[in-house]
Amino acid sequence: MSSTYDTIANIIAETCDIPRDTIKPESHAINDLGIDSLDFLDIAFAIDKAFGIKLPLEQWTQEVNDGKATTDQYFVLKNLSARIDELVAAKGA
Amino acid sequence: MRLEYFQLIDRIVDLNLADRSISSEATVPVNNTIFEGHFPGFPLMPGVLLIEAMAQTSGWLIVAANRFQRMPFLAQVKNAKFRTFVMPGQRLLVSAKLVHEGSGYAVTAANITLAGKPVCDATLTLRVMDFPNAEVSEKMRETAARVGFPNEVAANG
Numbered sequence: 388m389s390s391t392y393d394t395i396a397n398i399i400a401e402t403c404d405i406p407r408d409t410i411k412p413e414s415h416a417i418n419d420l421g422i423d424s425l426d427f428l429d430i431a432f433a434i435d436k437a438f439g440i441k442l443p444l445e446q447w448t449q450e451v452n453d454g455k456a457t458t459d460q461y462f463v464l465k466n467l468s469a470r471i472d473e474l475v476a477a478k479g480a
Numbered sequence: 481m482r483l484e485y486f487q488l489i490d491r492i493v494d495l496n497l498a499d500r501s502i503s504s505e506a507t508v509p510v511n512n513t514i515f516e517g518h519f520p521g522f523p524l525m526p527g528v529l530l531i532e533a534m535a536q537t538s539g540w541l542i543v544a545a546n547r548f549q550r551m552p553f554l555a556q557v558k559n560a561k562f563r564t565f566v567m568p569g570q571r572l573l574v575s576a577k578l579v580h581e582g583s584g585y586a587v588t589a590a591n592i593t594l595a596g597k598p599v600c601d602a603t604l605t606l607r608v609m610d611f612p613n614a615e616v617s618e619k620m621r622e623t624a625a626r627v628g629f630p631n632e633v634a635a636n637g
Contacts, residue, residue: 425555428585428605435582444583 391438391475392468398433399464402426412465417458440474481533483512488533489574491628495544500578502541504627506533506592507571515568525566530600531557534590538576538604540624542586544633545578546608548621552586556605563598570594576604584608 392412399416400407403426416422422430431442450456460466481488489504496502508525515523535554542552566572576590586608591601611617 428555428582428607431582431585432580432587432605435580441581441583444585446583448584 391471392464394437395430395434395464395468395471398430398437402429402433410464412463412468414464415459416462416464416467418462434471438471438475440471440478442471442474481506481509483509483514483529486532487623487627488529488536489540489627492537492540492630493573493628495541495630495633497544497633500541500545501576502537502544503573503575504533504537504540505571506574508566508568510569512568523568525568525570527560527562527600530562530566530572530592531560531602531604533572533574534576534588534592534600534602535604535606537574538578538586538588538590538606540627540629541576541578541588542606542608543620543624544629545581545586547633548617548624549610550608551611551616551620552606552608554604555585555607558603558605560600560602562600564594566592566594566599572599579603 396407396410399405399410399420399422403420403422405420410420414420416427431444435441447456447461451458461470481490489506492502492504494503514526518524518526539552573593574590575593576588578586579589580587584607586606588604588606590604592599
């Protein structure tokens with residue numbers, strides 16, 4: 388699994404005090420790991436710092452609310468890793 | 481401070497958007513019913529109100545960074561430390577620096593000093609959202625004028 392995934396899994400484990408070995412690439416941050424929106428702010432802050440990006444949480448939330456995306460696309464960790472890789476690539480482009 | 485209106489700062493003394501920092505002045509009132517309970521015979525400024533002073537100061541910085549288009553709401557207080565007592569009548573300097581602007585939230589490092597000596601500090605997270613309605617936005621502009629929010633920043637909102 389990519390180092391991006393490992394980084395965010397470690398961030399989630401540390402930030403939310405969740406055992407690292409219970410976090411899987413298929414885990415849904417909200418539905419499976421029980422992370423609420425306030426804890427996710429901490430995670431977003433740590434991810435923003437670690438990758439030098441700005442997770443577009445508001446845009447993602449809007450897309451989900453508008454039915455244009457599912458939460459799986461952004462909050463299943465392997466998908467979140469892919470989104471982060473895209474943001475990092477876009478930053479370097 | 482106008483504790484009865486939950487207005488914890490008196491005036492902004494410095495707002496530097498380039499440096500992402502702000503300082504405000506806040507004088508603890510000499511007389512207030514709060515001190516009748518906290519504590520009888522030993523009046524102390526409650527720590528939770530010092531946090532609120534740091535949050536309000538941070539809030540003005542975030543309002544400025546968002547050009548009066550969005551409103552901050554306190555969401556998290558981390559590592560709050562109260563290093564000394566604050567008594568009625570003391571004049572505090574409340575400072576904050578914007579550590580991070582995320583999507584829909586901001587993080588500040590805030591502190592309060594008294595005559596140059598540290599009083600308290602904390603890391604604050606504030607959600608940044610649209611104003612709930614036009615009245616709130618207008619009232620915030622009125623309060624901004626009262627606390628000496630720089631005209632040039634307010635005018636760009």
